[in-house]
Amino acid sequence: MKKFTIILLVVLLLAVAFWLTQCQDKEPTEQATTEQATTELTPVEPKPAELTAKEKTLARLKNATYMGIQEKDPVTLTDGIWVGEPSQEGGSSRPSVFFVRDFLLEGDIDGNGTDEAAVLLAASSGGTGVNIYLAAVRITDDKLDNLDTKLVGDRVQIRKAGFGAEHIFLELVEAGPDDPMSNPGELTMVGWNLVNEKLVPLEVATKPRRLSLDTIAESEWSLRWWGMDEPADAEPGITLSLKDGNLGGSSGCNSYFMEAKTGKMPGDLSMGPSGGTMKACPDDVMAVEKRYLAQMAGVKRYGYLAGMLALTYEVDGTMGVMLFERQTIE
Numbered sequence: 001m002k003k004f005t006i007i008l009l010v011v012l013l014l015a016v017a018f019w020l021t022q023c024q025d026k027e028p029t030e031q032a033t034t035e036q037a038t039t040e041l042t043p044v045e046p047k048p049a050e051l052t053a054k055e056k057t058l059a060r061l062k063n064a065t066y067m068g069i070q071e072k073d074p075v076t077l078t079d080g081i082w083v084g085e086p087s088q089e090g091g092s093s094r095p096s097v098f099f100v101r102d103f104l105l106e107g108d109i110d111g112n113g114t115d116e117a118a119v120l121l122a123a124s125s126g127g128t129g130v131n132i133y134l135a136a137v138r139i140t141d142d143k144l145d146n147l148d149t150k151l152v153g154d155r156v157q158i159r160k161a162g163f164g165a166e167h168i169f170l171e172l173v174e175a176g177p178d179d180p181m182s183n184p185g186e187l188t189m190v191g192w193n194l195v196n197e198k199l200v201p202l203e204v205a206t207k208p209r210r211l212s213l214d215t216i217a218e219s220e221w222s223l224r225w226w227g228m229d230e231p232a233d234a235e236p237g238i239t240l241s242l243k244d245g246n247l248g249g250s251s252g253c254n255s256y257f258m259e260a261k262t263g264k265m266p267g268d269l270s271m272g273p274s275g276g277t278m279k280a281c282p283d284d285v286m287a288v289e290k291r292y293l294a295q296m297a298g299v300k301r302y303g304y305l306a307g308m309l310a311l312t313y314e315v316d317g318t319m320g321v322m323l324f325e326r327q328t329i330e
Contacts, residue, residue: 054104060144061119062099066135068149071095071123086126093126100132101306101323103161109136110194111166116147118168120158120306129154129181134168134192136199147197152190155181159215159304160326167193167202173211173304184303185211185266211266216302217242220249221309221324223292228321236285238292240309240324247271247296252289253281258296269302269311295322 051059062080069075072095075082080099087093100120109116121133135149152158157173169191176186187209191202223238225231232238239249248257259272274297281289294315301312309324 057106057117057139058102058104060139061104061117061137064137064144064146066097066121066133066146066149068135068146069097069121069123069131069133070151071125071131072097091126095123095125097121097123100158101308103158103306105161105163105168107163109163109166109168110197115139116194118161120152121149132156132158134170134199136168136194136197138197147194148199150192150199150201155184157184157304157310158306159187161307164191167191168199169202169204176208176210179266183265183267187211187215213242213245213260213262213269213302215304216240216247216309219309220327222327223322224308224325225323226291226295226320228323233288236281236288238288239327248276251276251292253285254279254289256293256296267301267303269299271297271299295320 062077065074065076067074072082072084075097077097077099082097084095087095098121100122103120105118106115108114109118117137117139119135119137121135123131123133131154132152133149134152136147138145138147152170153172153174155175158170159173160171162169169189172188172190173184174186174188175181175184179185189204189206191204192199193202194200220239220241223232223240236252237250238252240247241249242260245260246257247260248255250256254277256274256276258274261270261272262268263270274293280286295313296311298313298315299311300314303310303312305321305323307326309326311322311324313320313322
């Protein structure tokens with residue numbers, strides 16, 4: 001038995017020696033080919049796209065602390081949201097604060113040679129009201145400083161925003177004297193100077209005007225969101241403008257037009273007869289066009305959100321809001 005064990009060990013050692021010799025005798029080209037094949041079969045993880053300077057700033061602002069919000073003071077956002085405890089024990093209604101739609105203005109508000117930022121925050125105590133706030137923020141490399149926050153109004157829409165001569169201005173759609181809060185129909189201009197790190201209201205000479213389709217006609221618009229949480233691809237480009245009572249533009253492949261009809265309440269809108277060109281495009285482009293024209297045919301209201309045109313539609317019993325970005329400077 002002992003002799004057999006020794007013989008078996010010798011055989012195993014010879015086999016190992018032969019295998020090692022064969023490995024050493026392989027041509028380098030064969031080894032390279034094997035390594036190359038292994039590399040080609042290994043999936044390569046795509047590198048994440050680098051954030052732009054604006055995206056980095058927005059990310060910081062969406063996780064900042066803000067003062068002067070009556071629903072919660074101070075409030076610290078997490079990814080643009082803060083939700084509090086129910087106002088009543090066991091209740092489902094909760095106070096909340098949201099960063100509004102990536103709205104960001106950057107510039108030298110107070111004229112001191114350094115830039116500040118202005119953002120919008122929407123706050124609710126859990127009822128039907130939604131208060132919109134304007135917050136001025138100083139941004140440095142190591143911190144954010146919320147200089148001041150002012151209430152803009154309850155359920156107001158922001159049609160346009162920007163910087164003037166060292167001041168911030170907003171054009172609002174808000175409820176007029178005879179408007180219900182849910183159907184604002186008056187356009188007003190408001191503004192603030194930043195003085196000693198405080199937002200000081202400006203007296204604005206511009207007279208209020210009524211909401212009308214003319215506010216759409218003043219610009220050309222591009223579709224940016226199919227719905228509140230579904231961005232639209234840049235291609236194929238979908239555009240909208242108002243001319244001679246028709247809403248039209250490019251629906252992705254063809255040109256289109258639809259008769260626009262207003263209703264009794266401010267912001268009411270419906271689509272009448274439509275038409276357009278009849279070109280054929282690739283299937284994916286035609287699918288986009290078909291969806292867009294279906295949503296446009298179901299439009300029921302128009303308004304504005306953080307500077308974007310908002311068209312509320314209903315298709316097959318489902319409601320949604322398309323958002324369009326202004327393309328021309330008024």
